[in-house]
Amino acid sequence: MxxxxxxxxxxxxxxxxxxxxxxxxxxxxxxxSVSGHRQERRDAFAHQWxxxxxxSVEEMIKEDGIQxxxxxxxxxxxxxxxxxxxxxGCHVLVEKPLALSVAEAETLIIEANKRNLLLSVIAQRRWxxxxxxxxxxxxxxxxxxxxxxxxxxxxWRDEAYYSSDPWRGSWEHEGxxxxxxxxxxxxxxxxxxxxxxxxxxxxxxNINHPYIEVDDxxxxxxxxxxxxxxxxxxxxxxxxxxYAKVHIHGSSGASAGVQTDGGAMFIAGRSSVLxxxxxxxxxxxxxxxCRAQWQKEDEEFFSxxxxxxxxxxxxxxxxxxxxxxxxxxxxxxSDGLQVARIIEGIYRSNKKGVPVKY
Numbered sequence: 001m002x003x004x005x006x007x008x009x010x011x012x013x014x015x016x017x018x019x020x021x022x023x024x025x026x027x028x029x030x031x032x033s034v035s036g037h038r039q040e041r042r043d044a045f046a047h048q049w050x051x052x053x054x055x056s057v058e059e060m061i062k063e064d065g066i067q068x069x070x071x072x073x074x075x076x077x078x079x080x081x082x083x084x085x086x087x088x089g090c091h092v093l094v095e096k097p098l099a100l101s102v103a104e105a106e107t108l109i110i111e112a113n114k115r116n117l118l119l120s121v122i123a124q125r126r127w128x129x130x131x132x133x134x135x136x137x138x139x140x141x142x143x144x145x146x147x148x149x150x151x152x153x154x155x156w157r158d159e160a161y162y163s164s165d166p167w168r169g170s171w172e173h174e175g176x177x178x179x180x181x182x183x184x185x186x187x188x189x190x191x192x193x194x195x196x197x198x199x200x201x202x203x204x205x206n207i208n209h210p211y212i213e214v215d216d217x218x219x220x221x222x223x224x225x226x227x228x229x230x231x232x233x234x235x236x237x238x239x240x241x242x243y244a245k246v247h248i249h250g251s252s253g254a255s256a257g258v259q260t261d262g263g264a265m266f267i268a269g270r271s272s273v274l275x276x277x278x279x280x281x282x283x284x285x286x287x288x289x290c291r292a293q294w295q296k297e298d299e300e301f302f303s304x305x306x307x308x309x310x311x312x313x314x315x316x317x318x319x320x321x322x323x324x325x326x327x328x329x330x331x332x333x334s335d336g337l338q339v340a341r342i343i344e345g346i347y348r349s350n351k352k353g354v355p356v357k358y
Contacts, residue, residue, distance in 0.1 A: 034046050109334060129301065142254060186244055194224045
């Protein structure tokens with residue numbers, strides 16, 4: 001058994017550079033090549049990171065023997081790039097979101113299963129210590145059954161952000177706004193804690209971004225197959241950005257929450273993680289006093305890492321070990337499907353004015 005999985009990366013933009021940095025530090029992964037449509041940019045990326053520059057995933061497989069790909073292209077390309085990579089015989093790790101529609105996500109899961117390949121989606125916040133504590137509390141039964149949840153993002157994106165890449169801010173090239181770009185990280189945590197999505201009712205708006213076509217804000221309610229309920233409130237309209245939070249309230253009466261992002265939100269290639277994530281609510285009996293100590297530990301931990309890529313490396317190591325050792329993925333294609341249900345559900349519900357059932 002080889003002790004490193006040979007990776008290729010599809011895409012050469014800002015987030016691709018973070019993945020390249022992460023893979024440099026990953027014990028069981030080795031990034032060897034990059035592919036993409038624009039040769040000049042692709043060649044520059046390859047030179048910067050010491051990679052081979054290839055025209056396609058098939059060429060990366062043939063010339064470099066890659067076994068897996070990280071897909072770091074714009075949202076609307078995720079499905080087609082993942083489909084091609086799976087058909088070529090690669091394990092696939094896709095930047096969020098996995099796909100913009102439920103049908104596309106389901107097709108990718110079917111293709112991966114048919115070929116006995118692994119399919120995963122980037123959800124690096126699951127490796128934050130504060131997020132892991134909530135999952136542990138659920139697993140240990142400290143909350144009873146997760147019954148109610150609140151997801152809030154009060155962020156900001158300025159005109160310079162939307163003009164930084166030609167694909168941003170349009171339905172044709174980005175496929176949506178805050179719902180498909182910023183919120184999927186928190187949508188993933190919500191589903192990790194609450195389970196499978198059964199029904200979505202939502203509305204979206206554009207409050208103060210007249211220079212883009214897509215949503216900068218949305219509200220929704222989600223019914224989970226467990227019977228649990230969630231309230232979603234997401235926006236990129238609060239200058240300069242306030243916070244992003246996920247709160248879980250259990251049938252036992254206990255609550256646990258995390259502030260995943262504080263202040264101005266992280267932008268790949270342009271900014272750093274400003275505030276360490278921390279557990280902002282914790283009312284589990286006997287553990288109420290832990291919160292302050294945890295926050296101190298988390299701040300100390302985050303001060304010694306570069307959080308813009310460190311948690312990518314944690315997920316990529318998990319993905320590589322799953323390939324090498326046959327262990328279960330921490331984040332599966334089915335997890336990406338749940339997020340796709342929320343994304344599609346809000347847009348479809350807004351259009352039709354009725355809840356969307358799954």
